[in-house]
Each structure stands twice: as structure tokens, then as C-alpha cells.
Amino acid sequence: MVMNNRNILLIIILILVILFAILGAILGITYYRSNNPSSKSSGEIYCLTLDDMYFNLRDSKRIMKAIITIEADNEDTIKSLEEKEFLIRDDINKIIRNKTEEDVEGSEGQTALKNEIKNSLVELFNDNSITNVYFNELVIQ
Numbered sequence: 001m002v003m004n005n006r007n008i009l010l011i012i013i014l015i016l017v018i019l020f021a022i023l024g025a026i027l028g029i030t031y032y033r034s035n036n037p038s039s040k041s042s043g044e045i046y047c048l049t050l051d052d053m054y055f056n057l058r059d060s061k062r063i064m065k066a067i068i069t070i071e072a073d074n075e076d077t078i079k080s081l082e083e084k085e086f087l088i089r090d091d092i093n094k095i096i097r098n099k100t101e102e103d104v105e106g107s108e109g110q111t112a113l114k115n116e117i118k119n120s121l122v123e124l125f126n127d128n129s130i131t132n133v134y135f136n137e138l139v140i141q
Contacts, residue, residue, distance in 0.1 A: 046078040047071050049136065053089065055096040057140070062101060067136040068092065070121065074129035081125070091120055101140065110135060 049069040
């Protein structure tokens with residue numbers, strides 16, 4: 001079967017049109033994703049660090065000092081937490097004052113305490129964008 005020059009030219013033009021359409025779709029999707037505000041916020045992390053906090057441990061004469069940072073993946077959540085810092089401090093006080101020295105000893109105790117504080121804050125503010133709690137400083141004396 002012999003193709004004439006006109007048929008070959010039409011096939012080449014058709015292939016080029018399809019390639020340009022695919023390239024345009026890929027560039028359009030890439031541009032939309034890079035300029036979409038909801039996709040930008042998904043990778044960012046925001047933090048709120050509380051001032052020094054002091055706690056009496058249960059059944060102990062020792063005092064615990066902590067500097068706590070709360071992490072969230074939503075800037076609005078951090079702004080809301082800043083406005084209600086008194087609630088956060090109260091909630092953390094309730095949790096830690098019911099802990100004994102043994103409860104907060106070692107890395108396992110501290111990890112469990114961080115998780116309990118995080119879960120309590122998520123429940124208190126009904127906000128799953130609170131992702132973690134950190135102890136910047138933790139001293140028992």
C-alpha cells in the first residue's frame with residue numbers, strides 16, 4: 001500500500017496536534033497545582049511555643065518544669081490556639097498534675113505524655129490539624 005504525500009502530511013499534523021494537546025494539559029495541571037492555595041498549605045508546619053510551665057507531680061514533693069511546643073499543619077489553628085492559650089495551659093496542668101514521677105520517667109513515659117496532651121488538645125479544640133506536641137525543656141527537681 002503506497003501512501004501519497006498528502007496522507008503522510010495529514011498524519012504528521014494529526015500527531016503534532018495530539019502531542020501539543022497532551023503537553024498543554026500537563027502544563028495546565030502543573031500550573032493549577034502550583035498556584036492552588038490549598039495544595040501549598042499541606043506541606044507547611046506551624047508552631048506555638050508556650051512559656052515556662054511548672055507542675056506539682058502527684059504523690060511527690062518534686063516539681064516539673066516544661067517548655068512545650070504545639071505543632072499544627074494549619075496556620076488558622078495556631079492563631080486559634082494563641083487566642084485560647086489559657087485553655088491549653090489549664091488542660092496541660094490537669095493532665096500533668098495527675099501524673100506521678102514514674103509516669104513521666106524515661107522516653108516511653110515522655111512519649112506517652114506528649115501523645116496524651118496532643119490527643120486532649122485535638123479533642124478540646126475539635127481540630128485534627130494539631131499534629132504533635134514537643135517538650136523543648138523538661139526538668140523534674
